[in-house]
Amino acid sequence: MVKRRIFLTAGAAAVLSACTTQKELKAVETLPSQTAQLLPARYGAITDEPFPIPAVPEGVVPTDLLRQEVNNPDPAQPEGTVIVDPDRALLFLVQKDGKALRYGVGVGAAGFGWSGDAVMQFKRKWPRWTPPDEMVARRPDLEPYSIANGGMDPGPGNPLGSRALYLFQNGQDTLYRIHGACEPKYLGQAVSSGCIRLLDQDAIDLYERVPHGAKVVVLPSVWKDGARGIY
Template sequence: MSMNRRSFLAAGAAASLAACTQPTAEAVTRVPSPVTEPIPPLPAFYGAVEGEPYPVPAVPEGIVPQRLWRQEVDNPYPQEPEGTIIVDPDAGYLHLVLCPERALRYGAGTGAAAFSWSGIARLQYSREWPRWKVPDSMAERRPELEPYTVANGGMDPGPGNPLGARALYLFQNGQDTLYRIHGACEPEHLGKAVSSGCIRLLDQDAIDLYDRAKQGTRVWVLPSLKPQRLGALY
């Protein structure tokens, strides 16, 4: 071993020992806690929705960050045709392309990586206040959902139904992917990956997207680059 290598190893050992030594009180630098910006009042369109067969309550104030509000933005996907829906699960965004320059952006809760789906699909059809029909694979993981499987007729629409006020059904090559864009996202979960792969919006946003999206439109769900994790809800 050369003297240079011996010197390098000795210096590394000394540095390791120094790193494990507790500093004196005078040497400790405390980093101040970050200041949390207050969330401004929500736009009026997040109030209670009238004229629906079931209640759609107002979104509670102070929970949804402003970046996740429905808003028109510069289009980050100008190559996509008008009407295309693009979901970025890592950012927690769903974009609806309005024109090459502009898009409508919604905050979205997405699938936990272990249950997520990505790729190109088509919006086959949409439903108001849909029944929730639990896939057999989910019922196997959660036996308490067995009463709501396809064979058992699913769950009635209305409060408590995880699909909420609207659902958009995604097909690929003519086959149902079993993934949906739907409402009933709890405000505290918006922008996070906690579902079994479905793309969840606030009910107010699901209603708005339902009114705008056209049958047959292209839906592009980007792959998540985050590490896999479990703990999906629906």
């Protein structure tokens, strides 16, 4: 059974495109969840990318947040659809025959403030990160990475990590991203100022599977008394 995690969702609304590692939300309670003793090989170190990706440490990620095949949570959605459930910190990629691939994700304040249908307009390997001007105004230290200055180079310190999927709605950039760079210890928690982040190993896997123009459904938050629901 997926264990419920309880988070504080207070704080001013964050800029959706920020995708930073700043901990604007804090987990106020994390209920015990069975953790993996021996992680699958797919979570090992990756050395054939432009930048090295370290292995996920043992005993850190709850087993229910590891990539796995499950039943499709919404049979009405066609194959290739991405479904994001911020409340449950889960992302589903709809497969054939009533199945889906489920990934654990980290979410942020903006992940609770935006919902609806979008299109995966394009995707990038080792993307540049350009914080929006509104964020630079709040964080002058980010000025070197502003849009005017060309953003942050790809690499281990880039908040978007190894891969990024860019979501558009009605032809307009939502500034909402699905991307890598989630630190394993924060998977399943609300720790960033925006977007949906995965372990880099999972971000690479998702990138290879999601077709151009894929439908993305971001579910609205339905938290009751701060508790996450379960499938």
